[in-house]
Amino acid sequence: MTDTEKKLQDKAKELLEQGKVEHIIGYAAGSLKFTTTPLITKDKDDARQLVINPFIVNNLSVFLNDIKGKIGIVAKPCDARSIVSLLQDQQVARENLVILGLPCQGLIDLRKVERLTGKDRDDIDDITRNGDKVTVTTGGKTQKFAAKEVIFDDCLSCETPTPPEYDFLFGEPSSATDKELGRKNIKELEAMSPQQRWDFWKQEFSRCIRCYACRQVCPACFCTRCFIEETEPQWLSPLPRWQDNLLFQTTRMLHVAGRCTDCGECERVCPVNIPLRSISKKVEEIVDELFQYKAGMDKNAERFMTAYEPSEAEDLMR
Amino acid sequence: MVVRDISQRKRFLNSGNVYLPHIAVIEKIIEETPTIRTFHFNIKDDKVREQFTFESGQFAEYSVFGVGEAPFCISSSPTRKDHLEVAFQKVGRVTNAMNRLAVGDEIGFRGPYGNTFPMDYLKGKNLVFVAGGIGMAPLRSLIWNVIDNRAKYEKVTIIYGARSPDLLCFKYDLTDWQKDSSLNTVVTVDRGTPDWKGNVGFVPAVLEKTAPSANNTVAVVCGPPIMIRFTFPVLDKLGFKPEQMITTLEKRMKCGIGKCGRCNIGDVFVCRDGPVFSYAEIKGLASSEY
Amino acid sequence: MKKIKKSDLNKLLSQWQQKYSVFAPSNHGVVKMTAWDGKDTTFLDWYRNTVVPPKNNFLPGMEKMFDIKKDAGYKLEVTADDTKQLIFGVRPCDARALALIDVNFKDGYEDTYYLNRRKNGLLVGLGCTSPCASCFCTSLNIHPAESQDVDVMFNDIGEELLIAEVTDKGKELLAASSGLSDATAADEAKAKEAKEATFKKVTRKINTGEIKERLMPSFENEEYWKNVAAKCVSCGICTFLCPTCYCFDINDEQSKGEAARFRNWDCCSFAVYTKMPMENPREEKWRRVRQKVNHKYNFFPMIYEQIACTGCGRCIRQCPVNWDITQVLSTLPEKAKA
Numbered sequence: 021m022t023d024t025e026k027k028l029q030d031k032a033k034e035l036l037e038q039g040k041v042e043h044i045i046g047y048a049a050g051s052l053k054f055t056t057t058p059l060i061t062k063d064k065d066d067a068r069q070l071v072i073n074p075f076i077v078n079n080l081s082v083f084l085n086d087i088k089g090k091i092g093i094v095a096k097p098c099d100a101r102s103i104v105s106l107l108q109d110q111q112v113a114r115e116n117l118v119i120l121g122l123p124c125q126g127l128i129d130l131r132k133v134e135r136l137t138g139k140d141r142d143d144i145d146d147i148t149r150n151g152d153k154v155t156v157t158t159g160g161k162t163q164k165f166a167a168k169e170v171i172f173d174d175c176l177s178c179e180t181p182t183p184p185e186y187d188f189l190f191g192e193p194s195s196a197t198d199k200e201l202g203r204k205n206i207k208e209l210e211a212m213s214p215q216q217r218w219d220f221w222k223q224e225f226s227r228c229i230r231c232y233a234c235r236q237v238c239p240a241c242f243c244t245r246c247f248i249e250e251t252e253p254q255w256l257s258p259l260p261r262w263q264d265n266l267l268f269q270t271t272r273m274l275h276v277a278g279r280c281t282d283c284g285e286c287e288r289v290c291p292v293n294i295p296l297r298s299i300s301k302k303v304e305e306i307v308d309e310l311f312q313y314k315a316g317m318d319k320n321a322e323r324f325m326t327a328y329e330p331s332e333a334e335d336l337m338r
Numbered sequence: 339m340v341v342r343d344i345s346q347r348k349r350f351l352n353s354g355n356v357y358l359p360h361i362a363v364i365e366k367i368i369e370e371t372p373t374i375r376t377f378h379f380n381i382k383d384d385k386v387r388e389q390f391t392f393e394s395g396q397f398a399e400y401s402v403f404g405v406g407e408a409p410f411c412i413s414s415s416p417t418r419k420d421h422l423e424v425a426f427q428k429v430g431r432v433t434n435a436m437n438r439l440a441v442g443d444e445i446g447f448r449g450p451y452g453n454t455f456p457m458d459y460l461k462g463k464n465l466v467f468v469a470g471g472i473g474m475a476p477l478r479s480l481i482w483n484v485i486d487n488r489a490k491y492e493k494v495t496i497i498y499g500a501r502s503p504d505l506l507c508f509k510y511d512l513t514d515w516q517k518d519s520s521l522n523t524v525v526t527v528d529r530g531t532p533d534w535k536g537n538v539g540f541v542p543a544v545l546e547k548t549a550p551s552a553n554n555t556v557a558v559v560c561g562p563p564i565m566i567r568f569t570f571p572v573l574d575k576l577g578f579k580p581e582q583m584i585t586t587l588e589k590r591m592k593c594g595i596g597k598c599g600r601c602n603i604g605d606v607f608v609c610r611d612g613p614v615f616s617y618a619e620i621k622g623l624a625s626s627e628y
Numbered sequence: 629m630k631k632i633k634k635s636d637l638n639k640l641l642s643q644w645q646q647k648y649s650v651f652a653p654s655n656h657g658v659v660k661m662t663a664w665d666g667k668d669t670t671f672l673d674w675y676r677n678t679v680v681p682p683k684n685n686f687l688p689g690m691e692k693m694f695d696i697k698k699d700a701g702y703k704l705e706v707t708a709d710d711t712k713q714l715i716f717g718v719r720p721c722d723a724r725a726l727a728l729i730d731v732n733f734k735d736g737y738e739d740t741y742y743l744n745r746r747k748n749g750l751l752v753g754l755g756c757t758s759p760c761a762s763c764f765c766t767s768l769n770i771h772p773a774e775s776q777d778v779d780v781m782f783n784d785i786g787e788e789l790l791i792a793e794v795t796d797k798g799k800e801l802l803a804a805s806s807g808l809s810d811a812t813a814a815d816e817a818k819a820k821e822a823k824e825a826t827f828k829k830v831t832r833k834i835n836t837g838e839i840k841e842r843l844m845p846s847f848e849n850e851e852y853w854k855n856v857a858a859k860c861v862s863c864g865i866c867t868f869l870c871p872t873c874y875c876f877d878i879n880d881e882q883s884k885g886e887a888a889r890f891r892n893w894d895c896c897s898f899a900v901y902t903k904m905p906m907e908n909p910r911e912e913k914w915r916r917v918r919q920k921v922n923h924k925y926n927f928f929p930m931i932y933e934q935i936a937c938t939g940c941g942r943c944i945r946q947c948p949v950n951w952d953i954t955q956v957l958s959t960l961p962e963k964a965k966a
Contacts, residue, residue: 057950231864289948404882429905599875605930
């Protein structure tokens with residue numbers, strides 16, 4: 021246990037003990053190596069299970085709508101941005117939240133580690149991060165990588181290493197971002213002709229199995245009934261055909277435009293490895309370019325999709 | 339009546355592709371209420387039509403081709419072989435499409451599926467039918483069955499209600515039954531209208547007032563879940579034992595044959611082991627999800 | 629028993645490809661059984677198990693049930709899929725899973741679509757050598773390197789693969805195959821040793837006896853199910869990637885006068901799964917989680933006397949929140965009174 025973890029655990033315990041919150045949402049150690057799991061608890065004794073490490077991948081704000089009462093929530097910067105966005109959309113009330121903010125230096129992408137080492141995660145003994153270096157130990161042998169090589173793309177693109185909204189902060193901010201590297205996949209797509217791009221996405225979305233994990237882990241997907249489940253009229257087929265899969269995803273991405281905080285969860289959870297962030301990040305860039313708006317940075321900002329400037333009209337209506 | 343006794347399952351052309359519906363033709367449409375319709379229909383293929391048999395309580399899967407398939411009970415009696423009947427309420431994708439069909443249009447039909455009302459068990463008993471709204475549809479199959487074999491049964495009481503007079507289904511049946519002196523037919527509505535001369539009151543309350551004797555009696559109940567939940571306690575009060583209360587359950591039965599997985603209550607699949615259950619059986623199920 | 633050099637496997641698969649549609653593990657975006665490309669057998673080096681289970685070859689994510697033609701009246705046209713599939717590299721857990729799906733799809737009314745593919749299919753098993761940390765097959769009486777649920781079984785013995793016929797179909801396949809040599813007693817001893825070593829590598833365990841005693845008494849413990857369900861995000865990963873989950877939906881489609889009926893995988897984690905227009909018996913998440921666990925470990929065994937899980941571990945490894953069924957099954961709160 022690190023000092024920071026200890027401080028977080030103590031604070032969580034104190035909040036529950038003093039009745040300042042009814043629930044704590046944080047991360048506990050997972051049941052497999054290099055995993056963590058959401059800890060959602062009312063029990064003060066569970067606070068000692070809280071962990072902070074480079075594998076706290078889940079965006080926990082997705083659970084806020086499920087739980088009634090005051091909540092103490094552990095939030096990395098991108099998660100805190102999601103919370104801000106939910107505040108803007110009046111999905112949660114600020115007074116019901118105690119945000120336990122964690123500065124973040126980027127999370128380790130196991131798929132990248134597997135790719136670089138050629139080893140399955142189960143065969144890797146240890147992954148440790150020390151500043152800009154990540155050491156991977158396999159069968160007694162160690163390999164060193166630059167942090168930039170093994171953190172998630174969305175972490176490389178991180179806009180703010182400190183949560184934009186918090187009540188308590190645990191740990192010191194530092195960052196290892198590389199904006200260019202973070203949009204490498206997007207750049208490759210931009211370089212393609214429309215036909216090549218079409219073929220690319222056709223191939224990617226042919227794998228989609230419609231598990232809807234992308235939607236389910238997305239805090240911005242807070243509709244109680246998704247358009248994909250409407251049957252009268254039926255907007256899209258429930259069958260996993262690549263065209264409908266693509267259309268589902270692009271529609272979803274447009275729905276979360278201006279709400280997506282580039283937490284990267286949709287891409288991480290996709291069991292068939294569709295590079296979904298290449299869409300969401302691009303949409304985010306377009307929103308920023310056209311409307312100078314970044315989601316979840318300021319809870320008092322006008323909501324992107326509901327605020328309107330007459331000067332926008334032409335482009336929007338055309 | 340044993341739920342898991344699947345030997346009684348009626349099989350209809352059970353070899354080959356069970357998912358392939360027969361084509362049936364709508365012969366008559368009755369507008370029961372603003373949202374409920376009855377189709378009179380017949381299977382198109384002569385041979386299949388002649389071979390077709392079913393029992394009261396069974397259901398079938400009905401298709402509007404290109405739109406989808408949905409389960410409904412067969413609301414006519416097996417004693418009347420001229421045509422088959424199905425009643426449905428316009429509430430979803432398939433029923434909305436069914437509502438757009440006209441006489442002469444074709445639908446898909448596969449079945450019959452599920453178990454039946456326990457006809458042997460009902461023989462020689464007094465019968466009390468308690469129904470609300472479209473819940474009369476499955477009971478109606480049994481009521482006509484009983485009427486057509488009237489000597490086999492003792493006293494028959496029918497209690498039927500709807501929210502308002504215009505929402506009563508099968509009004510033509512109600513008129514017949516009220517004229518039939520061998521039946522005690524009580525019709526009620528939750529809220530009357532100025533020209534409504536009949537009973538006003540909820541079905542469970544009217545049942546309590548009618549107070550049929552539980553002695554050698556079986557009650558058959560069907561209606562919206564809320565009505566069923568309030569009816570069982572009244573029957574209990576009247577002295578009915580759980581084995582004397584029978585109902586038929588509704589679930590989202592997509593395949594109709596116990597494969598697709600969604601209609602289970604514990605280890606019981608409503609499509610395969612039901613839809614007819616005694617209250618004694620329901621109470622024993624591993625779930626409050628009925 | 630027979631054997632073949634690993635470097636000659638491509639020749640054997642090519643032979644089979646003359647008569648069958650050969651499927652083998654590949655990783656084009658995701659690891660799954662795909663039509664074999666006629667040459668690549670490098671999967672022997674990296675393959676642990678597929679992410680998408682081989683049930684996909686028999687109960688595909690979507691399949692057409694029939695075409696709906698309209699002329700004077702409707703005419704339904706079924707195009708039977710009579711493809712002779714040979715799936716190479718099936719793991720013992722996944723082979724058992726297909727045997728479990730068979731039970732349901734054969735019971736009462738026969739599911740002709742699935743059973744037809746099974747009848748036309750050949751399973752060639754490949755024993756595991758490095759099970760995943762999420763695997764718990766041994767707790768469900770499955771040996772990670774042995775199987776009676778395949779037609780032919782392959783086992784890694786170093787430079788070579790040991791080949792055993794399991795069914796008559798498998799026997800015929802091998803009899804018609806050339807390029808195989810006879811295995812020696814030493815080969816078989818080597819295989820035995822390797823299998824035992826693999827068996828020991830499966831360290832995750834569940835206690836099925838204890839689970840059986842506890843599931844029913846724990847069923848109505850709402851508090852417990854609410855707790856274990858809390859972190860579930862209700863996605864379809866665990867069920868769609870489960871080799872034994874067979875639940876499906878049926879959907880019609882029409883465009884420009886053409887129509888057809890399809891079926892596709894469905895999932896008890898989705899709220900819409902049981903939704904009827906007026907009500908939904910499993911609207912709440914904890915009821916759906918309870919259903920999932922109970923269908924596999926309680927209801928399916930009540931009907932068919934077998935647990936509908938083979939311990940393949942996909943649901944643990946692929947879960948976005950590390951919802952671990954083995955943990956849930958080991959914390960069931962109630963026990964039947966003696």
